[in-house]
Amino acid sequence: MRISFLLHSIDNFGGVPRATSSLATALAAQHQVEIVSIFRTADRPSFAPSADVSVRYLVDQRDGAQKPKEGERSRIMPREDDWADRYSREVDDKVLGHLGTCGADVVIAARPTFAAYFVAHGRHGYGRVVIDHEGSMVPSEELRARTLELYREMDGVVCLTQADADTYRHRLGEQAPPLAAIGNIVPPPARHAPVRGLPLIAAAGQLVPRKGFDTLINAFAKVAPHHPQWRLRIFGRGPEHGRLQELVHAHGLSDAVRLMGAVPDLTAEWDKAAFAVSAARRESFGLTLVEAMHHGLPVLAADAPFGPGEIVTPGQNGILVPVGDEDAMAQAMHYLITQPAEREKLSQGAYASAPLYSAERIAFLCTAFLREVAASVPDGSAAVLPPVVHAGVPAQVLVGGDGSIEVRTVAQPGTELPALCVTLRRADAPLVRLAALGTSVDEATGVTHAVYAVPAEPPILTEGRYDIDLELPDGRRQALAVEGVHTGGLLVRRIPPEGPAYWPVPYRAADGHLSLFVRHRAEHAEVHSVVVGQDGWLVRGSLIVPREANLSGLRLSAAPRRGSVASTVSGHASVGHDGTFEAHLPFAGVVAASSGGHDDWDLWLEREPGLPRIRLARFFDDILERKRIDVYPTQRWHHPTQGPVSGRVFFTPGNELSFTVSPD
Numbered sequence: 235m236r237i238s239f240l241l242h243s244i245d246n247f248g249g250v251p252r253a254t255s256s257l258a259t260a261l262a263a264q265h266q267v268e269i270v271s272i273f274r275t276a277d278r279p280s281f282a283p284s285a286d287v288s289v290r291y292l293v294d295q296r297d298g299a300q301k302p303k304e305g306e307r308s309r310i311m312p313r314e315d316d317w318a319d320r321y322s323r324e325v326d327d328k329v330l331g332h333l334g335t336c337g338a339d340v341v342i343a344a345r346p347t348f349a350a351y352f353v354a355h356g357r358h359g360y361g362r363v364v365i366d367h368e369g370s371m372v373p374s375e376e377l378r379a380r381t382l383e384l385y386r387e388m389d390g391v392v393c394l395t396q397a398d399a400d401t402y403r404h405r406l407g408e409q410a411p412p413l414a415a416i417g418n419i420v421p422p423p424a425r426h427a428p429v430r431g432l433p434l435i436a437a438a439g440q441l442v443p444r445k446g447f448d449t450l451i452n453a454f455a456k457v458a459p460h461h462p463q464w465r466l467r468i469f470g471r472g473p474e475h476g477r478l479q480e481l482v483h484a485h486g487l488s489d490a491v492r493l494m495g496a497v498p499d500l501t502a503e504w505d506k507a508a509f510a511v512s513a514a515r516r517e518s519f520g521l522t523l524v525e526a527m528h529h530g531l532p533v534l535a536a537d538a539p540f541g542p543g544e545i546v547t548p549g550q551n552g553i554l555v556p557v558g559d560e561d562a563m564a565q566a567m568h569y570l571i572t573q574p575a576e577r578e579k580l581s582q583g584a585y586a587s588a589p590l591y592s593a594e595r596i597a598f599l600c601t602a603f604l605r606e607v608a609a610s611v612p613d614g615s616a617a618v619l620p621p622v623v624h625a626g627v628p629a630q631v632l633v634g635g636d637g638s639i640e641v642r643t644v645a646q647p648g649t650e651l652p653a654l655c656v657t658l659r660r661a662d663a664p665l666v667r668l669a670a671l672g673t674s675v676d677e678a679t680g681v682t683h684a685v686y687a688v689p690a691e692p693p694i695l696t697e698g699r700y701d702i703d704l705e706l707p708d709g710r711r712q713a714l715a716v717e718g719v720h721t722g723g724l725l726v727r728r729i730p731p732e733g734p735a736y737w738p739v740p741y742r743a744a745d746g747h748l749s750l751f752v753r754h755r756a757e758h759a760e761v762h763s764v765v766v767g768q769d770g771w772l773v774r775g776s777l778i779v780p781r782e783a784n785l786s787g788l789r790l791s792a793a794p795r796r797g798s799v800a801s802t803v804s805g806h807a808s809v810g811h812d813g814t815f816e817a818h819l820p821f822a823g824v825v826a827a828s829s830g831g832h833d834d835w836d837l838w839l840e841r842e843p844g845l846p847r848i849r850l851a852r853f854f855d856d857i858l859e860r861k862r863i864d865v866y867p868t869q870r871w872h873h874p875t876q877g878p879v880s881g882r883v884f885f886t887p888g889n890e891l892s893f894t895v896s897p898d
Contacts, residue, residue, distance in 0.1 A: 235601075235608055237261055238338035238360075239269045240329070240348055242317065244289065245276040247471070247496050248440065249418075249521050250367050254344050255281040256419040257365075260597035262286035270332055272325065274299075278746065280498060292328040310354045312384075314377035315347040330355055339608045342392075347377075349384035361607035363390040369398035369518040369540060385411060390607040392416050392600070394519040397540035414603045417544075420524035420591040423501040425630045428529060429722030433464040435567070436507035436531075438500055438522045439514065441472030441493075446513035446536060446558070448474075448481055453513070453563035455485040461571050464490070466511075469503060471496045483867040489763045492863050498742065499718060504529035506722040506856070509570050509577060515557055517541040527551060527588040532580035534566050551583035626715030627704060629748055630683075631740045633723035633856075637690030639740055641748070643704065643714060645673055645684040652704040654686040655711065656750065659699045666694065667705065688750070690727075691736065700750040702740075716742040721856040729854050731813070733757050735778040737853045753853045753889075757783065759815065759839050761852040761891055764883055766867050770805070770820040771883055773837070773850065773891070777813045785809055787842040790817035792824075792835035792893065801827040807839055815839070817850075821871060821881075824895060830876025832896040836886075850891040860885045870898055 239258055244251045258267050267287050271279075274291035283289065307313075308321035310329075333341065333355045340361040343349055352362040364385065385391055385402065388411045393399040396415040403410050435454070439445040447468055454466045468478075468491070475493060482491045497503060500522070504510070510526035512535040520541035523533050527545075533552035535542040536559075546552040553570070555562040570577055589595070632640045645651060651670040658665075670684045688694075688702075704712040719740050730736070735758035743749040758778040765772040777785070790805035803824055807817040817839065827833075838847040857863060861884060868882045878898035886892055 235265045235339045235604060236337060237265050237267045237604065238336045238341045239267070239344060240332075240341060240351075241269055241271050241344045243273040243275055244269055244271040244279040244281070245274060247280045247498070249519075250344055251279070252281040253367065253418040253521065254365075255279065255283040255287075256421060256593065257596065257600065258287045259284040260419055260593035261600065263597065264601065268336075268338075270336070272329060273320075292332060293325060310350050312347045312350055312377070312380045314374060314380050318347075326351075326354075333360075334358060336360070340604050342604075346381045346384070349381075349388055353384060353387050357611075359611060361389045361604070361611050362387075363392065363604065363607055364388055365392045365394075366398065366402075367394065367518055369393060369395065369401075382406060387411075389610060390414070390603060392603065394418060395540040395544050397544065398518070412603070412606065414599070416596060416599045416603065417591050418519050418521050418524075419593050419596045420521055420528060420588065421593050422528045422588065423505075423718070425501075425632065425718050425720060426505065426529060427502075427632050427720040427722060428505045429635075429726055430508075432506055432508060432722075432725055433461070433571075434507050434725070435464065435466045435509060435511055436469070436503055436526070437466070437511045437513070438469040438503075438525075439512070441468075441470050441474040441478060443474060444514060444516045445470075445474075446515045446538075447478055449515075449536070449558055449560055449563065450511055450513040451478060451481050451485065451487070451491060453560045453567060454491060455487060456560065456564035457567045457571070458485075458487060458490055460568065462490075464571060466491045467494050467503070467507075468492070469494045469497055469500060479865055482865075488766075488864070488866045492857075493865075494857075494863055500525060501529075501718050502720045502722060504531060505720060506725055507531055509534060509580075511563075511567070512536060512538075512542065513563060514538045514542070520545045523552075524588055524591045527584035530581040530585050532570060532577050532584060534563070534570060536563070545587070547583070547587070549580075551580055551587045553580075626713040626747060628717050629714040630717055631719045631748065633721045633727075633740065634690070635723045635726045637723065637727045637738070639688035639690070639738060639750075641686040641688070641702070641714075641740075642674070642683040643686075645682050647673075647682045650707045651684045652706045652712065654688075654702065655705045656688065656695065656700050656702050658696065659701060688738065688740075690738070695738065695750075695752045695754065697752055697754040700752065701743075702748040702750055714748040715746055716748050719748075724854075724856040727854075729760065729776065730778055732781050733779045733783070735760070735853065739856065739858055741858050751858060753851075755849075756780070757846065757848045758853070759848045759850045760854055761850055764866055764891075766869065766883075769822070770818050770824075771893070773817045773819070775815055775817075775850070777809060777815055777839075777848070779813075779848070784845060785841060787840070788815070789840050790819055791838045791840040791847065792819060792827075793838060794827075795834040795836065798833050798835075799829040799831070803827045803835060804840075819893075821869060824881060824893070825871045825873060825879065828873060828876075828879060828881075828895045830873045830879065830897065832894070834892055834894045837891045837893065851889050852885060852891070853889055857889075859887055860889050861887055 311321040399415040509532040517538045536557045537554040654668040656666040737753040761775045790807045792803035805819040809815040837850040880898045881895035
C-alpha cells in the first residue's frame with residue numbers, strides 16, 4: 235500500500251511526532267510510506283524515521299525561511315482546536331493541494347481535527363483515517379462534539395485504547411466508522427545498559443497540568459524525609475516548569491527533585507532508574523510507561539482514564555493508585571523503595587509486558603485495519619517519493635562504572651577500521667587519535683561494529699569540549715550519528731579520593747553528532763548540597779586535591795565577576811579528615827557587598843596567601859549542564875541605599891557555583 239501520514243510538525247518534541255515516526259518506520263518494511271509535516275520548524279526532525287520513509291514539508295517556518303504571509307484564518311481548521319490560530323487560508327490551500335496529488339491508498343491524520351481537511355477535500359480515491367492520540371483528553375465539550383461530527387465522515391479511526399474505541403462506538407452508534415484499538419509502538423532500546431541499585435525515581439512527560447507532576451512532587455515530599463538518599467528526576471518541558479520549580483523549593487527539595495528538561499532519547503535515563511512514576515490525571519495511552527517497562531522498570535501510575543489501566547497490571551508489572559491521591563502515591567513509593575525483592579518481581583513482569591507494543595505486532599494490526607479501509611475506496615495513483623538521507627555513521631556510546639567510554643560504530647567486515655578522532659574545539663588544538671580495539675558482531679542483527687575506548691583516567695585530555703568523529707583510511711573525516719548515549723556508569727563511578735579531578739561526559743550535540751565535555755583540574759571542590767538557611771547559604775561537598783595539599787587558612791570567598799562594582803564577600807569554611815567540607819556565606823555580607831545593581835560573584839575556597847584558590851563546582855554525575863536543572867530559591871533583602879534586592883545561588887553553564895544579586 236501507499237500510506238501517507240499528515241502531521242502538524244515532525245520537528246516538535248512530543249508523543250505524537252515520536253509515535254508517528256515509529257509507526258511509519260514499522261510500516262515501511264512492507265509498504266511505501268511518507269510523512270507530510272504541515273510545518274517545518276527545524277533543520278532535522280526531533281524523531282527522525284528510518285531512511286525508508288519519505289519526509290516532506292508544506293510550510294517552512296525556520297528562521298530565515300520565506301514564511302507564508304499572515305492572512306485570514308483558516309476556513310477549515312475547527313476553531314475549537316487550541317492550534318486553530320496557527321492555520322491560515324494559505325495553509326488550507328497547501329494541505330488541500332497535497333491531498334489532491336499525494337496518490338496514496340490511505341492518508342492517516344495524526345490529529346483528530348485534521349479530519350476537517352478530509353471532509354473539505356471530498357472523495358478523491360484514498361482512505362481517510364484518523365489516529366486519535368487525544369481520546370479522553372479532548373479539552374472541551376465543544377471540541378468533542380465537533381470531533382464526533384467529523385468522525386462520522388471518516389473511513390476509519392484508530393484509538394490507542396479499547397476504552398476510547400468503545401466510547402466512540404457508543405456515542406456515534408450506527409454512524410460510527412470502522413474503529414480499531416491499536417496502541418502506540420514502543421520499540422525496545424537499541425542498547426539496554428541498566429545500572430541497577432541507584433536510589434533514583436524517573437518520570438517523563440510534558441510539564442502541563444494534566445500530567446499531574448504537582449501531585450508527584452507533593453507525594454515525593456512525604457517520602458523524602460524517610461529516604462534522604464533517594465532522588466526524583468522529571469524529564470520534559472512545558473508551561474508548568476516555573477510553578478513546579480517553585481513547588482520543589484517550597485518543599486525544600488532543591489537537591490532531591492530535579493526538573494531535567496527535555497531529552498531526545500530517554501533510553502539512557504530509564505536505565506538509571508529503580509522505578510518509573512506517572513501521576514497523570516488524563517492519559518490517552520501511556521507511551522512512557524511502556525518505554526520504562528522495556529527497561530525492566532516497575533511502573534507506579536495514577537489510574538487515569540484510559541491508558542494506564544490497560545498497560546499496568548497491579549502485582550504483575552506495577553502499581554495503580556487513585557488519580558490525585560498524594561498519600562496513596564507516597565505509600566506506593568515508600569513500598570517500592572523499601573521492597574527491592576518486589577521491585578525485582580515487578581521488573582520481570584515489566585519485561586514480559588513490553589513486547590505487546592512491539593513494532594512487528596503493532597504494524598501487523600495496523601496493516602490489517604488499513605487494508606480493510608483501502609479496500610472500501612477506489613485505488614489511488616502511485617507516487618514515487620524520495621527517501622530522507624541521514625548523514626553520519628550510526629554509533630552507540632556506553633560509559634562503564636569506572637568512567638571508561640566505549641564507542642561502537644557500524645563497520646564493514648573485512649575493511650580497514652578508521653581511527654576515532656577526539657578534537658578539542660579550539661583552532662590550535664591537536665587531535666587525539668584512538669585505534670579500534672577490534673570488532674564485535676551483534677548476535678541479534680548480525681551487524682558488525684568497530685569498538686573504541688576513551689580512557690577514564692588522565693592525562694589523556696585537557697579540560698574543554700571535544701568533537702568525536704572517524705578518520706577514514708584515506709584521511710577523510712566522517713561524523714558519528716549518535717543513536718544512544720548510556721551514561722548510567724557515571725552515577726556509580728567512585729569519586730576520586732584525591733586530585734587531579736578528571737571527569738569526561740559524552741553527549742549527543744544539537745546536530746546529532748558525538749561530543750565530549752571533559753572536566754580536568756589539579757584541585758577541585760565538588761558541591762554535594764546547597765541549603766538556604768535563615769542567615770545564609772550553606773554549601774557541603776568534598777575536596778579533591780593531592781594528598782600533600784596545604785589546606786591551612788581555608789575560607790569561602792565570593793569574588794565579583796569582571797566589570798562588577800561589587801566587593802568581595804568572605805565566609806567561613808571547614809574541612810574534615812575525610813576531605814568533606816562545609817562553607818557558609820552570610821546573607822548580611824552579600825547585601826553589604828552588593829552595589830545595588832546587577833552583581834554576580836563566583837564562589838571559591840581560599841587558602842593562605844600564595845596558594846591557588848579552588849573553584850566550587852558540581853561535576854561528578856551524568857548531568858552535562860545543570861544551570862536550568864539544579865535551581866535554588868530566590869532570597870529577598872533590603873539594600874541600605876538601593877532598596878529591595880533579590881539574590882540566588884546558581885550553577886554556570888560550566889557547572890560552577892556562583893550567585894547573583896539584582897534589584898527586585
